[in-house]
Amino acid sequence: MKDPSLRRSLALFRAFRTEQSDPERFYGLLAQDAVDQVERHAPLAGSLVADVGGGAGHFTEAFRARGAHAYLFEPDLAELHARTGRTPEHAVVADGYWLPLADGAVDVCFSSNVLEHVPDPETFISEMVRVTRPGGLLYLSYTNWLSPWGGHETSPWHLLGADRARRRYRRRTGHNAKHSMGDNLHRVHIGPVLRHVRRRADVEIISARSRYWPFLAEAVVRVPGLREIASWNLLLVMRRTSP
């Protein structure tokens, strides 16, 4: 599907609405879409790919279907087992802060929707950069806090305060939200992450855009303030430069 395009965004949105009832459909489509985005910048057949925080493995699987040697690095056993009740093939139980990989080991380092779940985004990014070979590709996408979806299942009420949104969620559903501020969800914004990667001498930005927007996907990210609310999800595609 053309990217960005209204057709693609609508297809992803429709699938997203079935995330709870049909996660295979949603994550399968999202993974295909992300792998398409990567393949526009880097050949995948035969390449070594690290999927950091890859959850149940949909993305790793999509990379492998394109001929990549992809490995899933995921610290949470419950996430790893969510699909089949057992650890997927090609998975390593590992934290993104300390990847069990040598410097410059991989051709593509990929992370989808993980950065907002770590308390120290800069260290997480540094580790992704460390394991990527010079000339290799980094794909980093996350939902920023002020996005309408920033509070995840408590959205958009998180915009009125994380605690209030969590209490409201509990009242309405009778159970606790999966994500809790300061525990497994953090206020990660767009401006500071962009400034951090622009300051780095070991990566160059190929694209900084809204991951899902059907139009103006790069333009929206250029406007401070507006980008925090309107981007929904920041996608950074970067090239590792020589040290």
Ligand SMILES: C[S@@+](CC[C@H](N)C(=O)[O-])C[C@H]1O[C@@H](n2cnc3c(N)ncnc32)[C@H](O)[C@@H]1O
């Ligand atoms: C919202 S899920 C995203 C899963 C998948 N990447 C996707 O895009 O659907 C966030 C994932 O980040 C993982 N995660 C949280 N902290 C992490 C860390 N320090 N290192 C690596 N993964 C982490 C969680 O266990 C979870 O699987």
